[in-house]
């Protein structure tokens with residue numbers, strides 16, 4: 701959970717309507733299949749990595765990226781504790797470099813949860829330029845029929861700029877034929893986290 705989410709609304713504790721982080725897993729659990737190769741572009745504390753590792757099963761693979769050593773360590777521990785180490789490859793590097801690790805058109809899902817690691821250094825946040833480069837890379841890696849998910853945090857200034865860039869990029873993909881959807885809570889004091897989900901054509 702991102703610190704920004706904690707501050708958006710006094711009724712934050714309410715679990716309904718669902719938060720993007722929970723909602724996205726619910727949606728993706730119907731999409732990710734045993735044996736799939738998938739990418740967690742922002743491993744963080746490894747909650748999404750764990751979710752993906754469960755879904756792809758022993759024949760699948762999760763490639764998990766993070767620029768923060770503490771994040772890779774936390775995610776690696778979570779995966780090891782669950783007994784999934786053999787099906788997850790960790791990369792302590794930027795998600796902008798994901799294409800070096802896997803063949804084009806071979807990935808079923810790329811999952812982004814932007815922003816910073818909760819409880820860690822807030823300076824180590826995702827940045828618009830590298831996020832856009834990573835989205836371009838993801839588009840080249842995804843199979844036709846694959847999926848892309850992105851959670852943005854427009855509640856802080858840099859996150860707002862990034863969220864706008866992501867919105868423009870995904871809207872352009874929709875114009876090229878991808879099916880793109882957006883989910884966000886409205887009426888919050890600050891812009892709420894929002895979730896994008898796209899089906900690649």
Ligand SMILES: C[S@@+](CC[C@H](N)C(=O)[O-])C[C@H]1O[C@@H](n2cnc3c(N)ncnc32)[C@H](O)[C@@H]1O
Nearest residue numbers: 742744745746747748766767768794795817826
């Ligand atoms: C909101 S957190 C992700 C939370 C995570 N999905 C989880 O389940 O715990 C965002 C993460 O993106 C990472 N990050 C920032 N810039 C990055 C980059 N260029 N490449 C990969 N990860 C990056 C941060 O270090 C942080 O851990």
